Amino acid sequence: MIQLIQRAQAFRQRPAISTGEMEISYAQLLQRSERLARALLGGNPDLNEARIAFLVAPGIDYVTLQWGIWRAGGIAVPLCVKHPLPSLRHVIEDAGALFVVYGPEFEETLQPLFGLEDTVFVAVGDLEQGSGQSLPEVAPDRRAMILYTSGTTGKPKGVVTTHANIEASIRSLVDAWRWSEDDRILNILPLHHVHGIVNVLCCALWSGACCEFLPQFSPEAVFARFATGRINLFMAVPTIYYKLIAHYRELPADQQQRISRALRDFRLMVSGSAALPVSVLETWREISDHTLLERYGMTEMGMAISNPYSGERRPGYIGQPLRGVEVRLVDEDDAPVAEGQPGEIQVKGDNVFREYWNRPEATAAAFTPDGWFRTGDIAVWEDGAYRILGRNSVDIIKSGGYKISALEIEEVLRKHPAVRECAVVGLPDEEWGEVIGASLIVAGPEPDLQSLTEWLRERLPGYKLPRRYIFQDDLPRNVMGKVTKQELKQYFA
Template sequence: MENRGIIPAHRIALQHLDRVAIKDSHGSHTYLDVLLKAIKLSNMIKSSIGLEKNQERIGFLCPNDSTYVISQWACWAAGHIAVPLSPVHPPSLLGYYVKDCDAALIIASQSHSQLLNAVQETVGQDIKSVILEESWQQTINQNVTPTQLKSILCDTKPMEFYHNSDAMMLYTSGTTGKPKGVLLSHKNIDAQVRMLIEVWEWSKKDVIVHALPLHHTHGVINALLCPLYVGASCIMLPKFDSKAIWENFLNTNVSQEEKPTLFMGVPTMYSKLLSHYDSTYGETQRKREYVKASISNNFRVMISGSAALPEPVFYKWKAATGIEIVERYGMTEIGSVLSIPLEGERRPGYVGVPSPGVSIRLAEFQSSPLGSKANYQILFETSYDQFSKDYANDKVVGDLLIKGPNVFKCYWNKPEATAKDFTADGWFRTGDSVQFDNGYFKILGRLSADIIKSGGFKISALEIETHLLGHPEIADCTVFGIPDVTWGQKVAAVLVLANPEMSIDLIALKQWCKERMAPYIVPSEWRIYSELPRNALGKVNKVEFAKVAFNNNPGSSKL
């Protein structure tokens, strides 16, 4: 990967001012339009928290449209750390993020002003805020001379600032059950984006349909910053909607240059898109042939990540569209470090080879599995530069370790958690068991049974258990994932009621959960037990118990 200086996205925009950066429900927005609004907002940020401040955490609650990019770029232009917040999360969870990162300011769209008020109440103190009126979402055709633009840019940080400063904090759930703030520097983001530009051969001619959440690395780094780094266009949909996505896939009301060339999704998205295809386009041969011809002629790549893609989905998608989905592997802490090469074999269930700049080890730990002092044996080691087809006959299974400029800086204010996830010699421990087989890597699963992968999200079972144990009618509980064709895993909970003679209202319980948890972590499957099979240490063997509890066991009762 070419070695160059760190140039944040809002500065790269100067190379593509007249091109369309974002298309959303409000219209088309050029790079110039987004940049000028971002600089205007950056000045509002500085006026609000002080011109002398640097590297403050700025939370922002924006819909999936141009205001998200404007807010992100504004944080960077002002020299601060962007903390994207999801509007689908309940105020209690958003309040935790705001308090944990010690946000100096929250930017919110007008449509989320009530949610902002609820977050303020949860935090228990007034936090400075900037409300973006609806005019921020509208397209404004602005003419600026080079001299005027140079003068405007004088109000932003100089290029040298970004070489050693932090850029963004994304929250993820760990095995402790508490979400951790993953701090990414501008160098980290630059490395993560540029390696994908090279792997997936991004160019300014590309157009991507974007329907991913924007508080996760998949939606922010892979699907948004990659196109914005090269001057491509991003069609931002308000949310995932199968009908709207297919309409964009097959849009005949735009020029050939405006037609989508890329799509990224999680396996659940592809499964739901196939269901819509079957009911809308799959009924006649003529429709099926039209869809296949349109997709295969216009799209150069479709990518799946955040969870394992079921093999049937891979083959059904290929049959419907003519496209073999590219699978990749990554984490918030490291970006997408493994990907099927565009010119390589698309092998279902495998996530390919190392990305540029990434070094990989498969290891076997010989002492405690936790902490930087754990000793380990290197079973296999390679990197993008060293990777060779000579490995074709090798087959190794081990814990996946990663090193490179893409690896995050730290967990915010959690030095012990940071130290635990790195080896003594500086390698990041992903927590995944990985197999190298016939030239490709394959993810076997989490080393911990407490992480559930559902619909592209990585969910902490311990976090859910903590919430459930706060319910007055629940005495004990355990949570784990059970296999599901559509979601990969479904969140399942086994409860022990405080009063065994009473029942519990499932509808009321689900509503109680939704008021306290993100919607995608609320359990969808429930069982009642008189007691849980805990060992002498008070632990439940979740892998074995899941097989029993959700296999029509007469010792349990369904909710």
């Protein structure tokens, strides 16, 4: 049996999943997922890695369906509840889904696709009745899940992970972040992404903890759950922390004090999936007395690097490699760089994905000849920790022979009193290769650009100063809150 599901036997009477309105135990989760597995099998002995896509709201149905697919020997392909129809169609067709299982609230969304050949669309409620057949033995090296990349640098690719890959990720995080059965975490993250699925949901269920879901995100609802005193763990993206801070500032002083008292009792708070602005980290620390734990990972490998659970967490640093993960920094020829020099992060370990679905050339290109996964992210090793500089394709700007970190410039811009949020990109230029462009979201009237440039000149060398500016009401983002910089570049055109 899959180790994650086998472990649930030890926690049968403990609460597993809560939605606020309903809570089920591990015993009920096992029973429900077994029925769903039998329904998916339909009398067959094994799904044999058939792809089962599903569009189901976060909560009890999502988890029981995920486990049911795994227990039947299938590959889980979670769909994003916020994606438009063309994006959903791409995933369903690219994965070659045998079934698409959907919640009732998504029937109208999917209806235009009901005629797709070789794919059966079925409501999750119609899978409740399964026969009494035995379930297949599922080996650790079986493919377990296909998650699709965000597509920020090209068409989304299906990232295939095995049960062994997922288990390796879970084990390293449970060890690093000291999960226990006494934990209760609020999960508000999208469940088509490794952050919400593995870091939160799977780690909680591996540990015998309870994973609680909200029907819909709002700062008010999140703070209300925090105020109950039952939640002791929270993981989110920087955009969520930014929204929580903005709402907190609007509250009366007595409500702020009540929330801050509740937050101080938390065991751990984590930020990931995008670079955490230092200003957000510092403000959240003032509110909660917690220094957010930053970590580094991606769809292809889960988590690879993390700041320590106990010990110093420095703003702008992502920490050290997790247990069982090897990390190196290399130059453009895959040669290791000296300490203090920037290089591409490359990773080895049981956590690294198996392949891109039906893309052997892309899979081969993602690895070095000696088996290191090329992340495409640039970092530097300083004073015993990694500091992330950005993604090679969008966050490293090559201008006049310099390699410039867009994230560094963004951090400085956010300290200007008029700048509420910003994003920096490289724009094509005949003379310089690229010039620096900055999109600003400001509080109040637009600042004088000459004065802004003089302010920046006191804090940055001349070659790091933006040459072009635009002002926007908001930045283009994907569902994880990450700025889509390729899209942002089009606004400058």
